[in-house]
Amino acid sequence: MVAKNLCTTLVAASLFLAPAARTAADEAAAFIGGALLGGLVVNEVHKNKQRKQQTTRQSTSRSTGYSSAQRQQNREVQTALNYFGYNVGVVDGKLGRMSRAGISRYQADMGYPADGYLDDHERSFLLTSYQRALASAHVPPYNQIVATQGQAGLLRTYRNEQLGIATPQTGQPQGQLAALPQNDQQSTTARADTGGQLPSFAFAPAGKSANDLCNDTNVLTVSNGGPVLASAMTNPSLALNEQFCQARAQAIADANRLEETVPDMTAPQIEEQCEQLNTALAPYVSGIDTTAAQDVISATSAFLTQSGHSMDQLVSGGQICLGVGYRTDNGPMALASAVLLTAAGRQGYGEMVGHQLREGVGTAKATGGQDAEWMRIALEAAQSGKTVLNQTPERLAVLNAAMTQGGAKTGLPVFQTSTGN
Template identity: 50%
Template sequence: MLKRNLCASLMAASVIVFPVERAQADRGAALLGGALLGGIIVNEINKNKRRRTVSSGSSAAYSAQRAQNRQVQTALNYFGYNAGTVDGSLGSRSRAAISQYQAQMGFNPDGGLDDYERDFLLGSHQRAMASSHVAPYNQIVAQQGPAGLLRTYRNEQLGISTTTAVQPAPAPAPAPAPVPVATAPAPQPMPAPTPAPAATPAPTEPVSVTTRSDNASLPSFTFGQADRSVSQHCSEINVLTAANGGITAPGRVTDSEFALNEQFCLARTHAMAESNSITATIPNLTEAQIEQQCQGLAQVIKPQLSALPTARPDMVISDASAVLQGSGQPMAQLISGGKVCLGVGYRTDNAEMALASAVLLSAAGQLGYGEAVSHHMREGFGTAQADAAKSGAWMSLALNAVTSTAGAAVMGQSQDRVAVLQDASQGSASGGASAGLPVFPAPSGN
């Protein structure tokens, strides 16, 4: 009894000596006010951060992985990518099928599925099971096979509408019966008017043939320039990529501008997927609330966006870095918020928000995001369109960071993607593959 009481006393003392500390939320940034960087997003991220620590020897995890692999193989086979036997083991044949699927969808064909690519494949398969027999999808299957459904679902996700089935024309309505028309009585002749006495004409003043109303004038309108849509741009690029049989591979860059646009849209897809994975861990904020905070980020970084057309990348980054340092927020917190808003900007087609997020991330030390800044400047999304030298400086900054620093790759910057970016950037800086002195056939001498 004495021993039991002694243990209980020791436990109670330990509770008194070591109280449980309650986490406190970071204070809002003085400079950034109520914007995204106020700390609320990342605090929720930290509280709800998912930890994927699955033991390799866990039989339950192994079984779940095999089951997911079988779903992947089944979906690949359905859409015409031969993954072989559905056994739950992703061997060389399955990897080749995955690469084929990725290439035709405009993803990076590395043979390994990220969460976005896997979810899209499996979700499309489930959708095909439910919709392949109804119009207009049954017509697509009849004309293009199951692979046509996958392309159609991708296009719908990109905002390209699917042509609906042609409905039979309605039967013409019967012609109305003729309505009898009453014959009007013949008009009676009018008596001839009595001629009035001739009046002496008054003197007249000459009339100008150019006389016009005082209110008449040529139309004068003020036309505003509509912002370019990144979403529409990437929809067009992805359609052309699919028509070409897949994304441009390293060593096969023939159109530098098109290859850079492919990489831009691929980076955009990765940015949205990363943003979605982070926001999924924030249960206490709605999408509208997150978007509102991201609007604040765009306003804070707006002075640096205005400097992009004229200032060097290091100057813009230095100015933006001073803003981040002055906010008083931890750098990791700022980076997480920037990743959230980069995807939100692309998802809501707000080019300025996405560009501001990429500048913020670059200023926070994530120089690989300079690729996104370069794409925006080259195409004029969220800023004035810049020449190849200005946009190329940001691309060089990003590529140097990725190739010289381990772990610096962002937005899916794999080795293949970096190789294409390097080839295309060199071609773009020199004016493209077709640039050079004119070449004419030698004269025949006649």
């Protein structure tokens, strides 16, 4: 009933511009009308694609080369580099000569190839380390590391911790004496004063972070000397995580490219619209960990069909929000966007839904094989010639081998290695 009201209200809103009563259904339609589904961004995508084709020569001379989202990301990188001592000068969002030199020094210190260009893992580690440093640089043992090695020492420490190397704990600061009980009676009395009990708190389980998952996966890949291959499938779980992180990086790159065609919106504005899209699709994603994949796709597809917008528009919006979700580490947003794309006819994106269900990113972990269902939908789509997120024959072979060894309940297709687009 809720879905029917949502769809009815949306169609009515597309036909009449007069204000309507603020019922619950109207609020839901307002979410959609303000989100990418309502066409605010996706219409701009399509208009600007045509405009870009018609005025390529004129716009080239005026283009700054950076979208608003890219410029903001560059500022964050420059801020972090300056904090850790890799001086790049003014934080202006333009990665020029000084910024490239600072990136190279950071890469060399971390053991990365020092080419001056950050890949997804290098950027993510830098930015998350910066946020971590703001919270922990003043407490032991990290304050001692800063005192002896400078801020750059924190980066090396965080990297070592990722590799499983324990951080040495500093002793008690000089000038402070540990309080020792005078006798057993005094110690017993102290316990009696507090009742002998410590407070107990119940914490909600934290959702799994795709960013953290891919950072950990990258460390394992490097330590293993490269990714798991289909011909040597020794660790199906790691192989699937590696493929997820590769596809995630491609989704972020695709979103950045599409955002460049929306010049009149800032990155925060686009993120806000994607959050509203996430809210609009929540009824269809809810319970996805226990619901058959085809049931979710059918319900979502019916909703999209009645939205009044073309599937091309919906796909463009979904691709933007998928990348934004991964870029901002918003698991529910990425999941909703992948479901939208799959329901809109891009079944290859079912791979991302399968990965998130398998690891519990943005949702609870699937317990009834739903992750394999979504993966199978993606692989069958790829076999029929539909490509998405860099689904090369090599990637497909790894996914197929990993799912087969990982205990998929039904057989998966065997892929030909013929070349494709």
